[in-house]
Amino acid sequence: MERNALAQTLDCGQCFRWKREADGSFTGMAGGRWAHISEDNFADVVKDKFWAGYFDMGLDYVGIRLEFCRLDPLLEKAVAFAPDIRILNQEPWEAMCSFIISQCNNIGRIKGIISRLCTAYGEEAENGMHAFPLPEKLASLKDEDLLRLGCGFRAPYIIDAARRVSCGSVDFGVLKGMPLAEARKKLTCVRGVGPKVADCTLLYGMHRLEAFPMDVWMKRAMKTLFPGRTPEFFGRYAGIAQQYIYYYSRSNPQIFKEDALKA
DNA sequence: GACCAGGTATTGC
DNA sequence: GCAATACATGGT
Structure with a gap:
């Protein structure tokens, strides 16, 4: 159940212009620029200032993940599912x-x-x-x-x-x-x-990382995984938590059905 | 063929 | 305020 780090970010539902190639690399567009990105050339790609910004290389995701894992065991689970998600800087x-x-x-x-x-x-x-x-x-x-x-x-x-x-x-x-x-x-x-x-x-x-989009999946997830909690619970990087939870929920819809059976 | 998909605007109570 | 409904379209 290995998902490469790039796929976690580009395929987690936050962007729509990247195409996954057969070898696991991605080709796509952002900011009017074309790129072919793979696990191998990622480090080189983000040497470019534009792509470094796009992939949010300036933010300490390791530290943020640590905070999330301390905050709640189910959030920890969502983080563990796709730890390498980053919030892109789209236009x-x-x-x-x-x-x-x-x-x-x-x-x-x-x-x-x-x-x-x-x-x-x-x-x-x-x-x-x-x-x-x-x-x-x-x-x-x-x-x-x-x-x-x-x-x-x-x-x-x-x-x-x-x-x-x-x-x-x-x-x-x-x-x-x-x-x-x-x-x-x-x-x-x-x-x-x-x-x-x-x-x-x-x-x-706009990279407002405290924004917390509530779609049908997030409503379901909040109800069953974080009952009684509001977005504020997740802190100033709530939006990142949202992305972990969204992708985890989308990828594991059975967690909601199991819950329904118990009820 | 009904039902669903990262909602929203409008309408009626 | 809050529930119900229409809104195009293509895929199961």
């Missing part, structure tokens, strides 16, 4: 748009939609890949353009988000300096952005 607009698309959708289809969106509207980059489309680009589209790509009922949400970001009514630079609750409230002004997508934007796109 805020890409994170927001990606998680708008994620609602009521499955990971495979989310990746497919995003891939088509990039091919159709993103700037061309290396190896025939495309950057994530700029908000200005998507702001000029009609619902129909996005329906063609399979966006479904999320099409108008994406366009509203693109408009608000490109006109500056939602300004990630400003949100960065705001208290979490305030930034969250501002984000939910966008149609199609509720508390969950707002928290995903804050955690994955």
Whole structure:
């Protein structure tokens, strides 16, 4: 049951533009750059400043894991399942748009939609890949353009988000300096952005590590694994705890069924 | 063919 | 406030 460290981070549900190759390496895009990353070249890749930032190399994950393991035995279990998860520094607009698309959708289809969106509207980059489309680009589209790509009922949400970001009514630079609750409230002004997508934007796109997205899996996990606890229980890196718990829960759904049998 | 997928907006009590 | 429902789409 060995999962390589790279897969734990790139395949744990926080990002959608990496493709796992047959040999366990990954190819994908971030910040308009293409990369092929493997266990072997990872150390070299993160010598580059951009990738070091993307992979959050400046944060002491060893220490944070230690804290988590001391905090709660079930959290310790989740950490042990995929200890090498790191929270990536994704672009805020890409994170927001990606998680708008994620609602009521499955990971495979989310990746497919995003891939088509990039091919159709993103700037061309290396190896025939495309950057994530700029908000200005998507702001000029009609619902129909996005329906063609399979966006479904999320099409108008994406366009509203693109408009608000490109006109500056939602300004990630400003949100960065705001208290979490305030930034969250501002984000939910966008149609199609509720508390969950707002928290995903804050955690994955703005590196607000205290943000704690509550999707169906996390609700289940909180109820059965951490009854009576709130996100605050996990401290200022609650978002990282969330990622450990989310991935552990997704990968071991039987833990909920066993619980149901006992009841 | 019904049911589900990292939700949200709208409506009705 | 809180439960119910519609919202496109593709895969089991």
